[in-house]
Each structure stands twice: as structure tokens, then as C-alpha cells.
Amino acid sequence: IWKCDFHDSGDFLISCSMDHSIKLWDLADNKKSRFTFRGHVDSVNSIQWQPYSCMFVSGAGDKTVSLWDIRTNLCVQTFYGHNNSVNTVKFNNRGDLIVSGDSDGINKVWDIRMVKEACQFDSGLSSSNCAIFDKSNKYVIVANEDSTIKMFNMETQEKENELKGH
Secondary structure, three states: OOEEEEOOOOOEEEEEOOOOEEEEEEOOOOOEEEEEEEOOOOOEEEEEEOOOOOEEEEEEOOOEEEEEEOOOOEEEEEEEOOOOOEEEEEEOOOOOEEEEEEOOOEEEEEEOOOOEEEEEEEOOOOOEEEEEEOOOOOEEEEEEOOOEEEEEEOOOOOEEEEEEOO
């Protein structure tokens, strides 16, 4: 199991694994697996619930980012564009953008309403291990395997800062 995330209600947990699957756990009802989501063809490396929603996002070794709905138990959208394994996926606090980072250091911001890539940030030759939005949604912050944290401005689409020394 690579990652897990609690739903805002506290009743559900999702987990993702190398076995290409995502499990939905019902914590209110006997703490059992409620459903197993299948659709990725490689390890599912990252997941996160969309804020205050029945949807969640996943990123996988098959180079895709997928959006899932627990009401239908279906994948409702898949975003293509990465050329290597997706290591991290995160929603912004409004839940309308997703940032994903891959093993090549490429980070993409996806607009889920327009169903397209909004922008891309290259954080260098090392793997992007974690990518997040700041609270204002002005910056994407990327933690890289090269021990740096890079801050990208969403408006200018430029790197504004690099933190070193971890």
C-alpha cells in the first residue's frame, strides 16, 4: 500500500497499491472494504479525495491521472500527458484543479472542469515526489528527489524560488 486518504466526513478511507487497485474502506460499517476500483494497468502511487465530494483522484505507474466517483464506482475521467510514472496527485482547496508529478520531474496542472492540462512545470531531472498547491492557489510547490523544494507561480508559470539543504 502506497498511500491512503480520509474522506472529509470521516466515514471513508481510500488506499492505493502496487497491485494496480484502489480500495474504498467503509469505516462506519464493520470497517470492511466496500469496493475495489480497477482500471490502472500499473502500480497506483497516489490518491486524494476531492474536497467535500464523492470523487477522488489517482496517479499511477501507467502514466495516467484518473478521477473516480464512489456513487457509480466508475472512472469518470482520465488525463493523459505524462511520459513516466505519476508519483503524486493533489487537488487544490477548491477542488477544481489537480497537480500531478512524475518520475521525470514534470508536473502538470489539470483543469477538471475544462478537462485539459492547464499548465506544466519542469522541476529538473530528478523525480517529483510530492506536488501541492498553496492555500491561495497562487503557487505549486514540488518536492524533488534531488533534495530541493521548488515553488512555481501559477500566474506567470515561472519558478520563483528553490529551497535547498534538506
